[in-house]
Amino acid sequence: MHIIDSHTHVDEYEAFGWFDPPEVIIELLDEAGIEQAVVMTYADAPVLKSDALQYIHDACKKYPDRLIPYARINPHANNAATLLEEAIVDLGMKGLKIHQESVTASAHHKAVVSLVKKAAVFNAPILLHSGDEPLSLPQQFTRLAEEAPEATIILAHMGGYHHTDDAILVCEKYDNLLVDTSACPYPHKIKEAIERLGAHRVLFGSDGPGCNPKLELQKIRRIELSEKKQQLVLHDNIMSILEGVRHTAPGRRPHCS
Amino acid sequence: MLIDGFTMVGTSINGYQLGAEELLASMSSNGVDKGVIVPVQPMTYRLEPQNEAVAVMQMRYPDRFIGFCRIDPRQGEYAIAELWRCVLQLGLKGLVLHPMEEGYTINDAPAIRLVREAGSLGVPVIVAAGYPWVSHALQIRSVAEQAEGTTIIMSHGGQINISGLAQADAFLALETCNSLHIGTNGVYRQDFLEKCIDAFGPERVLFTSMAPIFHQGFELDRVRSIKMKESDRGLVLGENMTRILEDSSRTAYEPRG
Numbered sequence: 001m002h003i004i005d006s007h008t009h010v011d012e013y014e015a016f017g018w019f020d021p022p023e024v025i026i027e028l029l030d031e032a033g034i035e036q037a038v039v040m041t042y043a044d045a046p047v048l049k050s051d052a053l054q055y056i057h058d059a060c061k062k063y064p065d066r067l068i069p070y071a072r073i074n075p076h077a078n079n080a081a082t083l084l085e086e087a088i089v090d091l092g093m094k095g096l097k098i099h100q101e102s103v104t105a106s107a108h109h110k111a112v113v114s115l116v117k118k119a120a121v122f123n124a125p126i127l128l129h130s131g132d133e134p135l136s137l138p139q140q141f142t143r144l145a146e147e148a149p150e151a152t153i154i155l156a157h158m159g160g161y162h163h164t165d166d167a168i169l170v171c172e173k174y175d176n177l178l179v180d181t182s183a184c185p186y187p188h189k190i191k192e193a194i195e196r197l198g199a200h201r202v203l204f205g206s207d208g209p210g211c212n213p214k215l216e217l218q219k220i221r222r223i224e225l226s227e228k229k230q231q232l233v234l235h236d237n238i239m240s241i242l243e244g245v246r247h248t249a250p251g252r253r254p255h256c257s
Numbered sequence: 258m259l260i261d262g263f264t265m266v267g268t269s270i271n272g273y274q275l276g277a278e279e280l281l282a283s284m285s286s287n288g289v290d291k292g293v294i295v296p297v298q299p300m301t302y303r304l305e306p307q308n309e310a311v312a313v314m315q316m317r318y319p320d321r322f323i324g325f326c327r328i329d330p331r332q333g334e335y336a337i338a339e340l341w342r343c344v345l346q347l348g349l350k351g352l353v354l355h356p357m358e359e360g361y362t363i364n365d366a367p368a369i370r371l372v373r374e375a376g377s378l379g380v381p382v383i384v385a386a387g388y389p390w391v392s393h394a395l396q397i398r399s400v401a402e403q404a405e406g407t408t409i410i411m412s413h414g415g416q417i418n419i420s421g422l423a424q425a426d427a428f429l430a431l432e433t434c435n436s437l438h439i440g441t442n443g444v445y446r447q448d449f450l451e452k453c454i455d456a457f458g459p460e461r462v463l464f465t466s467m468a469p470i471f472h473q474g475f476e477l478d479r480v481r482s483i484k485m486k487e488s489d490r491g492l493v494l495g496e497n498m499t500r501i502l503e504d505s506s507r508t509a510y511e512p513r514g
Contacts, residue, residue: 016421099420101420101422102420129419129420131418131419131420132389132417132418132419133418133419133420133422136420157419160418160419161417161419161443162417183419183445183446185442185443185445185471185475186471186472187472187475188472207446209448210421210445210446210447210448210449211445211446211447212447212482214482215447215478215479215482218475218478218482219475219478222472222474222475222478
């Protein structure tokens with residue numbers, strides 16, 4: 001089965017002490033038998049890392065058959081919308097990542113809502129952190145889901161350690177919310193999410209390289225899904241989302257692919 | 258000898274349950290030889306009968322179970338007396354503190370006193386660690402500093418945070434306090450465990466599943482996914498717990514009269 005890991009990182013960022021050039025995730029993907037991975041930086045462009053988008057673009061150019069780029073952008077930046085448009089139209093990026101703790105804004109902050117709506121113009125998915133931290137609580141996603149119903153919004157980590165039930169609950173309420181399985185420590189909760197939301201709304205992700213993709217995959221194997229559901233979770237769901245991304249903007253031609 | 262250093266048996270007021278037979282079946286299917294068993298917080302709020310039940314399970318399956326008692330330190334003199342009863346009369350081998358479920362802060366004076374008492378009785382202490390406000394790693398280090406000589410094992414790698422934001426504190430606690438150890442259950446980013454093993458040695462890391470909250474088989478997968486010297490993996494998987502318990506039995510308090 002062709003597998004796409006919908007949540008991994010490529011970055012060398014001293015402040016966090018995480019040094020993961022593209023070769024690190026490629027080696028782990030090989031170990032796990034995973035063909036492709038969505039990648040993003042640890043640091044947000046342009047505030048923490050001015051060249052973050054170029055860095056991720058270069059990494060994906062090096063491994064074009066393996067790595068799929070998302071733009072990680074701080075929505076507070078004055079040029080956030082422009083950067084996102086350039087990333088999708090000019091650099092061929094496939095999605096937007098926002099980490100609310102890193103950018104000090106909850107999911108319903110107006111800057112986040114604005115950038116999410118911008119991503120939705122391109123039909124690009126938006127991966128947001130979710131967990132137990134004060135700016136990442138799943139219940140905070142309800143306002144965002146209401147204000148950007150056209151956006152495809154993925155709750156990374158399925159609510160972390162103690163907000164898994166909340167993550168499933170808000171996804172039940174809003175059709176434009178999905179979850180990824182990355183680092184969720186509870187295989188039985190992933191199974192529950194699939195039962196309650198449908199396998200089409202649960203995406204396999206590892207949050208590698210820190211979280212080992214092979215171990216994360218083992219979590220999916222342990223819940224013994226039917227082959228059809230595995231196919232959706234491990235590949236088809238993210239593939240259909242990525243295929244829907246439009247790399248054009250009105251009145252603008254891309255500079256390069 | 259593969260030892261799971263932290264499991265909880267009984268029916269918890271917090272909505273989870275695990276029976277002795279069910280745990281034995283899980284251990285057998287996962288190749289776990291022995292498990293540390295700990296009472297849950299029951300519907301009655303009374304831990305003493307739970308400690309007795311754990312002692313009975315330990316007597317019934319001496320080759321499979323290692324019983325630890327669970328005590329609420331806010332009970333003051335009564336808590337001290339219960340610790341003595343559990344160790345000296347019931348033959349339990351360690352103490353577990355769960356500040357989150359019982360509702361106290363780990364470095365409050367009564368908890369420090371109980372940890373000191375455990376040290377003087379020569380038994381190790383497991384702390385349900387990483388819960389913000391009540392048991393984060395530096396609060397536990399504060400306890401360790403005031404209860405010198407007591408072996409303390411922090412569950413969850415000493416931190417519960419799915420952004421990795423609490424890892425620096427857990428690392429600092431381990432770096433500055435040799436009596437602290439970590440359990441592996443639910444740890445976000447396996448490279449944190451690898452970093453701890455590199456920095457402090459494999460002797461400070463123990464396999465704990467914290468079943469039934471976490472899945473014993475998947476938590477074993479987690480330990481097996483750690484990139485470390487194969488010759489050292491046995492330490493994490495059981496030899497460290499064996500050593501800690503043997504050290505305890507050597508230094509154990511001799512009851513008077």
